[in-house]
Amino acid sequence: xxxxxxxxxxxxxxxxxxxxxxxxxxxxxxxxxxxxxxxxxxxxxxxxxxxxxxxxxxxxxxxxxxxxxxxxxxxxxxxxxxxxxxxxxxxxxxxxxxxxxxxxxxxxxxxxxxxxxxxxxxxxxxxxxxxxxxxxxxxxxxxxxxxxxxxxxxxxxxxxxxxxxxxxxxxxxxxxxxxxxxxxxxxxxxxxxxxxxxxxxxxxxxxxxxxxxxxxxxxxxxxxxxxxxxxxxxxxxxxxxxxxxxxxxxxxxxxxxxxxxxxxxxxxxxxxxxxxxxxxxxxxxxxxxxxxxxxxxxxxxxxxxxxxxxxxxxxxxxxxxxxxxxxxxxxxxxxxxxxxxxxxxxxxxxxxxxxxxxxxxxxxxxxxxxxxxxxxxxxxxxxxxxxxxxxxx
Numbered sequence: 001x002x003x004x005x006x007x008x009x010x011x012x013x014x015x016x017x018x019x020x021x022x023x024x025x026x027x028x029x030x031x032x033x034x035x036x037x038x039x040x041x042x043x044x045x046x047x048x049x050x051x052x053x054x055x056x057x058x059x060x061x062x063x064x065x066x067x068x069x070x071x072x073x074x075x076x077x078x079x080x081x082x083x084x085x086x087x088x089x090x091x092x093x094x095x096x097x098x099x100x101x102x103x104x105x106x107x108x109x110x111x112x113x114x115x116x117x118x119x120x121x122x123x124x125x126x127x128x129x130x131x132x133x134x135x136x137x138x139x140x141x142x143x144x145x146x147x148x149x150x151x152x153x154x155x156x157x158x159x160x161x162x163x164x165x166x167x168x169x170x171x172x173x174x175x176x177x178x179x180x181x182x183x184x185x186x187x188x189x190x191x192x193x194x195x196x197x198x199x200x201x202x203x204x205x206x207x208x209x210x211x212x213x214x215x216x217x218x219x220x221x222x223x224x225x226x227x228x229x230x231x232x233x234x235x236x237x238x239x240x241x242x243x244x245x246x247x248x249x250x251x252x253x254x255x256x257x258x259x260x261x262x263x264x265x266x267x268x269x270x271x272x273x274x275x276x277x278x279x280x281x282x283x284x285x286x287x288x289x290x291x292x293x294x295x296x297x298x299x300x301x302x303x304x305x306x307x308x309x310x311x312x313x314x315x316x317x318x319x320x321x322x323x324x325x326x327x328x329x330x331x332x333x334x335x336x337x338x339x340x341x342x343x344x345x346x347x348x349x350x351x352x353x354x355x356x357x358x359x360x361x362x363x364x365x366x367x368x369x370x371x372x373x374x375x376x377x378x379x380x381x382x383x384x385x386x387x388x389x390x391x392x393x
Contacts, residue, residue: 017203018157018232020264026372028379030256030283033370036233036264038157039202040097040105043072045264045285046369048276048362049107050292053077054084055100058293059352060359062101068328069359070367072104073157075288078150079111082140083133087153095155095200107288108156110147112163112209112237113269124164126181144188148196148206155200160235161189163209168241175213179222182211190229207266209237210255214247223258233264236284240269249278256283273302273365273389277382280369292362296354299343302361306391310340310354322353328360 017038024033036043050057050065052074057065065071076096081087085099093099096106115122115129122131128143144162151159163182166175186208198204208226212218226234236255239248252267259265266286267279276287292302299310303323308315315336322339323331330353342350372378 017205024374026378029281031280031373031378033373038105046280046366048366049073049075049288050359051075051290054080059355076108079114082150106156107158108151110160110162144185145192148192158205161186161208165238166213168243170213179212183225205232207233207235209235211238219251223255234259235266237268252279253282292358293355296358297351306393308393310343315340327364328357330356
């Protein structure tokens with residue numbers, strides 16, 4: 001794949017670093033199946049991306065990510081990797097792929113959400129965001145240009161524009177001002193990427209991010225602005241910050257109606273298995289969320305029959321497979337009673353087993369979605385499995 005930078009007749013940025021092939025559309029929904037090609041391999045969509053905030057998916061070996069969960073792409077985070085281990089160490093290693101031993105695609109979040117979460121420790125201006133490190137309190141400034149440089153140094157295949165994620169709820173005026181600043185920051189991100197080169201011999205793709213809180217006119221305006229950039233992929237932000245699920249679905253559908261059909265659509269930070277299937281049906285291609293690992297560490301197991309909480313005493317003496325329908329090696333290797341014992345005893349193996357199971361389940365779910373999209377019966381399959389996914393076992 002060759003790196004190319006140009007502008008079309010309307011002045012839109014044309015950045016070509018990856019290829020998306022749309023292969024199938026479900027006849028009774030907006031669900032679709034495709035393939036993303038990057039310099040580190042292909043990604044079949046719809047896809048779930050396990051979150052490796054600090055350069056690792058917590059408690060999971062790279063070998064297990066590849067061979068057991070069958071992850072095709074993982075995430076890193078600019079904010080966390082900038083603070084630890086620092087980009088000098090990452091550059092010395094040859095980038096994050098070399099540092100953590102992951103030879104498949106990586107996406108990095110720009111750190112905008114982490115800056116948003118530091119509400120009492122940051123200041124946002126037109127220049128960028130000044131924040132205090134959650135580790136040692138040191139002050140740092142993230143500008144769109146600096147964030148692009150950091151993501152160059154991290155070396156992810158897909159990098160995210162630096163944006164402001166407004167809190168929920170936000171006033172209309174705040175959301176509007178924030179959205180326009182995010183757009184101005186986006187222009188600066190594209191300019192900086194144009195001025196710099198990738199560092200490790202492969203190309204990087206920049207995704208813009210839609211914002212606008214939960215105001216339909218703002219989100220539509222943002223989607224139209226992003227679409228005009230003609231980037232190789234687009235992200236939908238600000239829909240995992242506490243708003244009702246109905247609002248999420250409404251605005252995801254609105255974005256998909258505006259964003260180009262021939263580019264992948266990434267809904268950031270979402271969500272439960274039910275959220276993922278509903279958003280696939282609206283036309284979303286890419287997802288990430290910390291739930292499989294975070295909830296797994298706390299003993300919550302997602303299955304095709306519902307959700308079970310291994311902290312509950314009812315599983316204490318249940319010596320049956322962790323998930324008889326599961327497709328991870330841990331599902332029949334270990335029992336509910338044993339994994340409950342590990343979780344209850346705060347043994348790290350319990351968190352590892354639960355994380356592996358949950359990541360594999362999420363990836364199984366999107367694999368099944370893809371198969372049913374290709375078969376043409378996704379909508380009926382989704383309606384059949386959805387009520388079971390939300391049951392409490």
